[in-house]
Amino acid sequence: xxxxPRLVMLGKQGAGKGTQAARVAEHYRIVHLxxxxxxxxxxxxxxxxxxxxxxxxxxxxxxxxxxxVGLIEERFTAxxxxxxxxxxxxxxxxxxxxxxxxxxxLAGIDRGLDxxxxxxxxxxxxxxxxxxxxxxxxxxxxxxxxxxxxxAVYHEQTEPIVEHYRATGKxxxxxxxxxxxxxxxxxxxxxxVVTAA
Ligand code: AMP
Numbered sequence: 463x464x465x466x467p468r469l470v471m472l473g474k475q476g477a478g479k480g481t482q483a484a485r486v487a488e489h490y491r492i493v494h495l496x497x498x499x500x501x502x503x504x505x506x507x508x509x510x511x512x513x514x515x516x517x518x519x520x521x522x523x524x525x526x527x528x529x530x531v532g533l534i535e536e537r538f539t540a541x542x543x544x545x546x547x548x549x550x551x552x553x554x555x556x557x558x559x560x561x562x563x564x565x566x567x568l569a570g571i572d573r574g575l576d577x578x579x580x581x582x583x584x585x586x587x588x589x590x591x592x593x594x595x596x597x598x599x600x601x602x603x604x605x606x607x608x609x610x611x612x613x614a615v616y617h618e619q620t621e622p623i624v625e626h627y628r629a630t631g632k633x634x635x636x637x638x639x640x641x642x643x644x645x646x647x648x649x650x651x652x653x654x655v656v657t658a659a
Contacts (some may be wrong), residue, residue: 466492466548467656468574470555470564472623473581474616475609476591477638478645482579483552485646490657492548495537497530497556502601519603522611524556524619531563538567546571557619561626576656578627579649581638585613 467490471479480496487494501519504512511529518525534554538545555561568574583591589609596604603612627633634652636645 465546466490467550467576467653468548468568469550469653470575470578470627471550471552471581472578472620472627473638474583474585474588474620475612476588476595477581477583478591478642479552479581481642482581482645482649483550486550486649486653489650490548490550490653492550493544494550494552495534495545495554496552497525497533497554498552500533501525516602520608522603522608522615524615527557527559527563530554530556531560534564535567538571555623558622558626561623575630575632577652578630578633579652580624580627580633580635581645582635583638587639589613 469486469492471483473479480498483494483496486492498519501512501515505516505519506512515525515529524530534551537543551564555564565574592604592609592612593606595601596606596609624633634649636648636652638645640648
């Protein structure tokens with residue numbers, strides 16, 4: 463393929479999406495787009511938009527779809543957007559409406575996603591890892607209560623996307639309970655097929 467892969471990282475908190483997204487972006491020289499990071503940066507900068515987003519984040523709820531979809535759309539449709547050369551989306555889409563908006567957006571540009579990497583981990587491992595990250599990073603939405611809320615939101619709103627993408631034949635389930643290097647090896651194997659296409 464002349465351009466880099468177009469990927470989505472899907473999975474609950476603590477599944478390792480962010481860590482692997484950074485590796486994937488570096489290895490394939492594609493853009494790493496994390497909606498959570500965009501919101502945290504806006505909140506840190508104190509913009510009106512960031513302050514509003516932080517209220518949702520601190521409760522462990524999803525920021526409203528129009529805001530998130532608008533943000534992603536802007537980046538895709540910008541003239542000479544680096545996203546055209548390939549991307550890894552980390553934290554988006556988070557519900558079916560967002561997944562459908564992304565499908566429509568990509569159909570409007572040219573081609574769709576190449577693979578959806580599904581980081582499959584138990585709730586227990588996801589919680590454990592999120593709690594230990596909380597100690598290291600000190601994110602304001604990493605308290606035990608908010609972590610539990612985010613997990614509930616994942617089951618209710620994000621999990622249905624797994625079936626949406628499974629139906630496309632492009633879902634790649636990963637053993638995300640394994641070590642970082644083991645999961646990375648699974649990803650490289652899976653993407654060899656995609657990037658050879
Ligand atoms: P993350 O860094 O992906 O765990 O995201 C942190 C928080 O940002 C989430 O708990 C949400 O409040 C918000 N957020 C990130 N991505 C999205 C999205 N695609 N849709 C709605 N809210 C999001």
